Amino acid sequence: MTQHRYLPHTDDDVARMLGVVGKPTVEALFSHIPERLRAKRPLEIEALDEGALLAHLGMLGARSQPAIGAVSRDGAALSFLGAGLVPHTIPTAVDMLLQRSEWYTSYTPYQPEVSQGTLQAIFEFQTMVSEILGLPVANASMYDGASATAEAVLMAERVTGRRRVVFAGAVHPQYVETMRTYLSAEAATAEQLADVERHVGIGADGRADAAALEKALASIDDVACVVVQQPNFFGVVEDVARLAKLAHDRGALLVTATAEPVAFGVIAPPGATGADVAVAEGIGLAIPPTCGGPGVGLFAARADLVRQLPGRLVGETVDKDGRRGYVLTLATREQHIRREKATSNICTNQGLIALAFTIHMSLLGKRGFTEMARLCLAKTEYLKGKLAALPGFALPFAGPTFNEFAVRVRGGDAVRVVEKLAEEGIFAGVPAAAPVLGNASSKNDRDLLLVAVTERHSRADLDRLAARLDEVAR
């Protein structure tokens, strides 16, 4: 075949190299593979040149309607989707900087002398995560918020030597499902799972029912941690301090999981309200939503738990000449050193997405982060007021929310309303009973719609959603 653009070898190159290697043909390099293991037929995948490839991918891309436009809203829907991924405006500079080859075509910084860029950036990332979540140590990132939550539960089990986990209040169904998968080694059957995993529901205000939690903790022992989502799945801001005290009184850790870390621009960070471990999903502040991945899991904890952390850590040190530099450190927790005794099997982190998060947080900065949160809050309160005033609509929970909230829609069928509005280019929100939320989602609350509002929405956008919901829901 002709030489391909990614394969530099000409026929002459191959002939010369085979001479050096001492083989008559390329095929002879594979002659030691036994016949029974050989592929039975050639691969059947058609090749495309760049023009044909982009035409093909462009056609696939055109078969979807984006929720977020590339530059302006150009063709994208008016989207109020959140439920685990709340997209924010990502400044152009973030992606421009990410596209520097030195960032995206480098490997894990195992050789610090030629990886100081990545190492210093991760060190800055760890500092920002520590600041946002209000806990002193943070790792170099996890896969996403859901798997970070599962790793936090496993960590709590290691720290306490206990094995039960209590979910307090409304936690994202995909986080719960992920944790079940991770716990399946110790709780394989439904009965075992029911023993290991307990749930405490929400009160009338939409917050975790603290009295029920207290009762539950008094009646079961061996609880490693209480997991609470902050703000919770319905957007309601939890009283983490109160829940933390209840957990600590029984010797359990308090783990917070956050799908929207912008909340900590206006609400108290988990570390300030007694959380021992806090995790969050950062994708909405790092890159476009990209159908949900790659995301970036933020993971922070109390300083004394550092040796039980999963994942990579970057630490500051000096070089031979005493100059400040950075290295991967405390690797004796990790799989490539500890093998079967590692704190986690995790190897790859989400380096580039963590970098995007770091660049965006640098741009937003101390003032911008708070300002973004205040914009989200004010616009959300505005829309809540508009929807609450619509006949047949109601806000089911009295507890305060940040930038996402649940609303009961007139007519009782949120899924239908969402589909109807999608036809006119409005993604009105995520129905709590939406099949796409997966197998742990609530199938009962058919009338509940989760609506997410950010700085991206203008007052006119909010008015339009309210008007269209009023028209379509019946």
Next chain:
Amino acid sequence: MSDRTTKTGTPIETRHLLHSSRPIFEQGAPGRSGASLPPLDVPSVDPAALFGDGARATAAALPEVSEVEVTRHFTRLSRWNYAIDLGLYPLGSCTMKYNPKVNERAARLPGFAGLHPLQPPSTMQGALELMWRLEKCLCELGGFKRVTLQPAAGAHGELAGVMMIRAYHAHRGDGAKRTKILIPDSAHGTNPATCTANGFQVLTLKTGADGLLSPPAVKEAIAAHPGEIAGIMITNPSTLGVFEEHLGEIADLVHEAGGLVYMDGANFNALLGKVRPGEAGVDVMHINLHKTFTTPHGGGGPGSGAVGVGAALEPFLPTPTVERDDSGHYRLEFNRPTTIGRLRSFYGNFGMFVRAYAYIREMGGAGLTKVTEMAVLNANYIRARLVEHYPLAYDKPSMHEVVFTDKRLKKETGVQTLDVAKRLMDFGYHPPTIYFPLPAVTGGAGALMIEPTETEPPETLDAFCDAMIAIADEAHKDPDVAKNAPHQTALRRLDETRAARTPKLRWTRE
């Protein structure tokens, strides 16, 4: 290095400027920001009034810098990184091949990047179709019945694969007894860590003197634990860069004993078009899209760890799967009664799916076969050129990577693997993987594991081999040069002991 031997009349060439950049927290000024936010167009809300004690008391101490400063900072930092786009990155087992530019463009198309995972499936048909098509391609390449794209990285794929093995045995009522998994000592550290995370006990198999796993060793381990073997995790080609020639017999033994075969597909780049593991006795394998299929490593992620399975494990795949109806409509299937569940939120690292699919479609079947051929040719070329200077850890035929030892060099000069690695930086290369795999580093020997990949032209390989030879020669004349290397990097050797002894894991004001 500076070139001061230029012709008369031309300016002296210099190294260009390499700026350092202090931590971003030490730059800027109070009150400064690089944010561009819209004005408030609705009534303002006071957080304290709404949240009371639950309001944030002090703002997160994020940087206070303008966009110009941010841009300079991250541009300057980037230049302190080595990268594939700068040169050869011969990390064994990491498959640092060229990351095509067109893939980056494709992944940024609004119809991919702009999708929210929870928008109605009817509005994201193109994305579902891409996932469905990528799955079909990976099934074709690996000889598998189905592939899940959900795992976020290789180790995450391992977790999924081993969970499916456990679910398989549990489903057959055999779960309580089958508690052990066989793993050769040459395996990546993630393999044993994955098994422990799944509640399995690891039985380590010693590789033979030839670097291969032998059927008698497997037979013996099975006989010693009758009825207790859940399966085997085997990397092929192994981390020693050699093809596990007895995979067929070993798979037969494990299957006869009621176990399943997990193949670590980290080294799949050596097998495209040559071996389809699903047809060769492998029940489950993860495929690192960020190795074989060119999605960028990004300084340590995101990866993407698709997992292929045969008929035995198909019922246990994570949910959701992507299905195509007869009408050509794509949907997400959540109803799989024996699923292991989900491993993360949403559907996986979708942005990586787009890149991997673009690469697979650009190369095509014949192109991918040539990828493997050139990868193996390149590794064998390096082997042939260096074998006189660095003894091989194992003498078996090499596949896509080759493992050398420092035995001779260390004995003759005192220069060891770490020194060679650091000295390579002065010649403009990222070092190979060092002190791995474990069987190659017994008895105090160091190992250099070199994987050039297929995207390197022979001139680059020659220059690299010349550097390796020059380092060995230099070690005999003046070993201190290597021992004190690197000399040309922005920072010299870093004190890793100090970093671990008194960990400083975040910036603080001095």
